[in-house]
Amino acid sequence: MTEKLKQILIFIAAGFKKLVLRFKKRKPMKEIMMIYYMEGKSARVAGKKVAWITSGGPVEPLIAMDVIPIYPENHGAMIGASKMGVALCEKAEEMGYSRDLCSYARADIACAVVNGGPIGGLPRPDMLVCCNNICGTVLKWYEVQARRFNVPLFIFDTPFCHTEYSEEAKKYVRSQIDEYMVFLEKACGRKFDSGRMENIWRWSIEGQKLWQAVLDTAASRPAPISAFDAFYHLALIVSLRGRRDVLDYYSDLLARMKDRVTRGIGAVPGEKYRLLWDNLPIWYRVRWLSQRFASHGACLVADTYTSAWCGSLKYVDLSRPFFDSMAEAYTRIYLNVGIDEMARTVIEMIDKYGVDGFVMHSNRSCKPYSLGQYDIQRIVERERGIPCLMLEADMVDERNFSESQVATRIDAFMEIIKQNKK
Amino acid sequence: MRTAGIDIGSITAKAAVMEDGMILGSRIIFTGYNTDLAGRKVFEELIKELGIETASIGKIVSTGYGRSSVKFARKTATEIICHAAGALLLDSRVKTVIDIGGQDSKAISVDGTGKVKNFVMNDKCAAGTGRFLEVMARALGSDLDEFGSLSLKADRPSRISSLCTVFAESEVISLISKGETRENIIAGIHESIAARVSAMAARIGIVSPVMLTGGVARNIGVVKALEAKLGIPLIVSQYAQVMGAIGAAVIASRAV
Ligand code: SF4
Numbered sequence: 053m054t055e056k057l058k059q060i061l062i063f064i065a066a067g068f069k070k071l072v073l074r075f076k077k078r079k080p081m082k083e084i085m086m087i088y089y090m091e092g093k094s095a096r097v098a099g100k101k102v103a104w105i106t107s108g109g110p111v112e113p114l115i116a117m118d119v120i121p122i123y124p125e126n127h128g129a130m131i132g133a134s135k136m137g138v139a140l141c142e143k144a145e146e147m148g149y150s151r152d153l154c155s156y157a158r159a160d161i162a163c164a165v166v167n168g169g170p171i172g173g174l175p176r177p178d179m180l181v182c183c184n185n186i187c188g189t190v191l192k193w194y195e196v197q198a199r200r201f202n203v204p205l206f207i208f209d210t211p212f213c214h215t216e217y218s219e220e221a222k223k224y225v226r227s228q229i230d231e232y233m234v235f236l237e238k239a240c241g242r243k244f245d246s247g248r249m250e251n252i253w254r255w256s257i258e259g260q261k262l263w264q265a266v267l268d269t270a271a272s273r274p275a276p277i278s279a280f281d282a283f284y285h286l287a288l289i290v291s292l293r294g295r296r297d298v299l300d301y302y303s304d305l306l307a308r309m310k311d312r313v314t315r316g317i318g319a320v321p322g323e324k325y326r327l328l329w330d331n332l333p334i335w336y337r338v339r340w341l342s343q344r345f346a347s348h349g350a351c352l353v354a355d356t357y358t359s360a361w362c363g364s365l366k367y368v369d370l371s372r373p374f375f376d377s378m379a380e381a382y383t384r385i386y387l388n389v390g391i392d393e394m395a396r397t398v399i400e401m402i403d404k405y406g407v408d409g410f411v412m413h414s415n416r417s418c419k420p421y422s423l424g425q426y427d428i429q430r431i432v433e434r435e436r437g438i439p440c441l442m443l444e445a446d447m448v449d450e451r452n453f454s455e456s457q458v459a460t461r462i463d464a465f466m467e468i469i470k471q472n473k474k
Numbered sequence: 475m476r477t478a479g480i481d482i483g484s485i486t487a488k489a490a491v492m493e494d495g496m497i498l499g500s501r502i503i504f505t506g507y508n509t510d511l512a513g514r515k516v517f518e519e520l521i522k523e524l525g526i527e528t529a530s531i532g533k534i535v536s537t538g539y540g541r542s543s544v545k546f547a548r549k550t551a552t553e554i555i556c557h558a559a560g561a562l563l564l565d566s567r568v569k570t571v572i573d574i575g576g577q578d579s580k581a582i583s584v585d586g587t588g589k590v591k592n593f594v595m596n597d598k599c600a601a602g603t604g605r606f607l608e609v610m611a612r613a614l615g616s617d618l619d620e621f622g623s624l625s626l627k628a629d630r631p632s633r634i635s636s637l638c639t640v641f642a643e644s645e646v647i648s649l650i651s652k653g654e655t656r657e658n659i660i661a662g663i664h665e666s667i668a669a670r671v672s673a674m675a676a677r678i679g680i681v682s683p684v685m686l687t688g689g690v691a692r693n694i695g696v697v698k699a700l701e702a703k704l705g706i707p708l709i710v711s712q713y714a715q716v717m718g719a720i721g722a723a724v725i726a727s728r729a730v
Contacts, residue, residue, distance in 0.1 A: 467551065467590065468555075468589075
C-alpha cells in the first residue's frame with residue numbers, strides 16, 4: 053500500500069468516526085469494531101504500535117501504553133461467522149498443520165499468509181503477548197507468528213489452579229507482571245505510566261461489571277437476552293476492555309435489557325424452556341441453532357463462554373494493589389481451573405438462571421474446554437437432575453458439523469425436556 | 475383408534491399400523507434417494523397389504539432422518555422417543571433400549587413410567603452402525619444376511635482394532651490376504667461393533683432389561699457379541715427393525 057493510500061484511509065477512518073460520534077451517541081457494535089480494525093490497520097502511519105494478544109490475556113497494560121491490541125481469536129470468530137473457516141483451515145493443512153489443531157490457530161496462521169478472511173487479514177503486529185491461561189495451543193501458535201513476523205513475544209505463564217491460587221503461584225504470576233512492564237517499555241521505547249494503568253484497570257473492571265449485569269438480566273422470565281445475542285455483544289469486552297467507550301456501549305445495552313425486562317419482552321417469543329450453553333459458539337451456525345431451539349420455545353439464557361469475561365470479578369478487590377488483583381483474576385479464569393471448580397460454576401449458573409437443560413458443545417478444536425465435559429455432565433445430572441445434551445462440532449471448521457445429526461439430537465433433547473416439564 | 479407410524483431411515487423406510495395397542499402390520503422398503511416418495515410408498519403398500527382404507531387411519535406420526543419429508547404425517551417425533559415407545563409397547567419392563575440403525579446407533583434409558591430419561595448417540599462416525607457392516611460385507615464379498623450364522627462358526631474371532639470404518643476395512647482386507655477364515659473375520663467385526671456400542675451405552679448407564687432394536691438386531695452374531703460384552707441378555711423382538719415406526723404409531727395414538 054502506498055503512503056498516499058494509507059493517509060486517505062486514516063482520513064476516511066477519522067472522518068467516519070467523527071460522523072458517527074456526531075449523529076449517534078451510542079455507536080452500534082459493527083461501527084465500533086470497524087473503526088477499531090481500521091485504526092489497527094492504519095496504526096503504523098499514525099505512529100502507533102500493534103500487539104496481538106490472546107483472548108484471556110492481560111490487555112490493560114497495552115492500552116495504558118497506547119498500543120492497539122488485536123485478538124486473533126476474535127478474528128477467528130469473525131472468520132467462522134462469515135463461513136470462511138474451511139478454506140483457511142484447508143490452507144493451513146496444506147502448509148502442514150494438523151487437522152487436529154485448533155481451528156482459530158489454523159485460520160489465523162493461514163490468514164497471515166494469504167491475507168484472506170472477512171477483513172483481508174489482521175494488522176501486522178509489532179509484538180505478541182501470549183497468556184496460556186486459556187490453553188497450551190496458543191504458545192506454539194504465537195511462537196509461529198513471532199517467527200513469521202519477526203517480532204518480540206511475551207509469554208505470560210499462568211499456572212493451572214486445580215483448586216486454589218497458591219502462595220507460590222501468586223508470587224510467580226505477580227513477578228511476571230513486572231517483566232511484562234519491562235517488555236512493554238522496551239517494545240514501546242518509553243516509561244510505563246502506572247497512574248494511567250490504574251484508571252484503565254478500573255475501567256476494565258467497570259466494563260466487566262456492566263457485562264455481568266447485562267448477562268444477569270437473563271435471570272428474568274422471559275430472558276430479555278439469549279446466549280446467542282451475548283455471543284454478538286461479547287466482542288467489545290473481549291477486544292476493548294479497559295477503554296471507556298465500552299462502558300457507554302454496555303450501559304446502554306443494560307438499560308435496554310432492563311427496559312425489556314420491565315415490559316416482559318423475551319429474546320425468544322413465548323419462552324417456555326430455559327437452557328444453559330457450554331463451550332464456544334458454533335460461529336457459522338449461530339442463527340440456525342438459535343432458530344432450532346426457539347422453534348421448541350427454548351431460550352439459551354446463559355452460557356459459560358461469554359461469562360468467562362467477567363467470571364474472575366470475584367477475585368478482584370479494588371482496595372488491593374491492582375497488579376495483585378490482576379494477576380489473580382487472569383490466573384483463575386474458567387479454563388484454568390479444575391473440573392470440580394468448573395462444575396461448580398455451571399451449577400451456580402443453573403440455579404441462578406433457572407435452567408431446565410444443559411447443552412454442551414463438544415468442540416473438536418478446543419481441547420481444554422471440551423475435556424472433562426462428560427465429568428461435568430455427570431456432576432450436573434447427579435446434583436441437579438436436569439438433562440444434558442452433547443453436540444459434537446467445531447467453532448470454525450464446518451467440516452465437523454452435521455446438520456441432520458445435530459437437529460435430531462436437539463429435537464430428542466427437547467422432547468425429554470418437554471416431557472419432564474409436563 | 476387406528477394409527478400409523480412412518481420411519482424414514484438412511485437405508486430403509488418402515489411403516490407400521492396399530493389399533494388399540496395391537497400391531498396390525500408393518501412393512502420395510504429401501505429408502506432410495508427420494509424420502510418423500512419412500513414414505514408414501516411404504517405406507518400405501520402396507521395399507522394395501524392389510525386391506526384397509528387410508529381414511530380409517532386416525533393419526534400418523536413420522537420419525538427418522540427423513541421425518542420432515544413425510545408431508546401427510548400429523549406430526550414428527552425423533553427416533554429416540556419412538557424407539558423407546560415401541561420397545562415399551564412390546565415389553566413394558568424395558569429400562570434401556572439400544573438401537574443400531576443404518577447410520578447411527580443410540581442408547582436410550584427410560585424410567586418406570588415410560589419417560590425417556592437420557593440418550594446417547596454415536597458421534598460422526600459409521601463405526602458401530604449398520605453401514606459399517608455393509609462396508610465389511612462388501613470387502614468380504616459375502617451377503618449381509620449370512621453374517622450372523624457365519625460368525626457363530628468362528629473358532630478364534632479376529633481382532634479389528636481400528637475405530638475408523640475405512641481403516642477397519644483395510645484391516646479386514648489384510649486379514650483376508652493372511653488367509654484368516656471368513657467366519658473369524660466376521661466374528662471379529664461383530665465384536666468390534668459390540669465394543670463400540672457398549673462403550674457408548676455405558677455413558678448413560680445400562681440398566682436391565684435391555685432391548686436391542688434396529689436392523690442390525692436381526693444379526694445374531696452382533697446380538698451374541700453385545701450380550702457377551704455387556705454381560706447381560708438382550709431382548710430382541712421380531713419387530714426390532716420396525717421399532718421406530720411402531721413407536722411412532724404409539725405416539726400417534728397419544729397425540730391430541
Ligand atoms: S484451543 Fe481453545 S482456548 Fe486455545 S485458542 Fe483454540 S479455542 Fe482458544
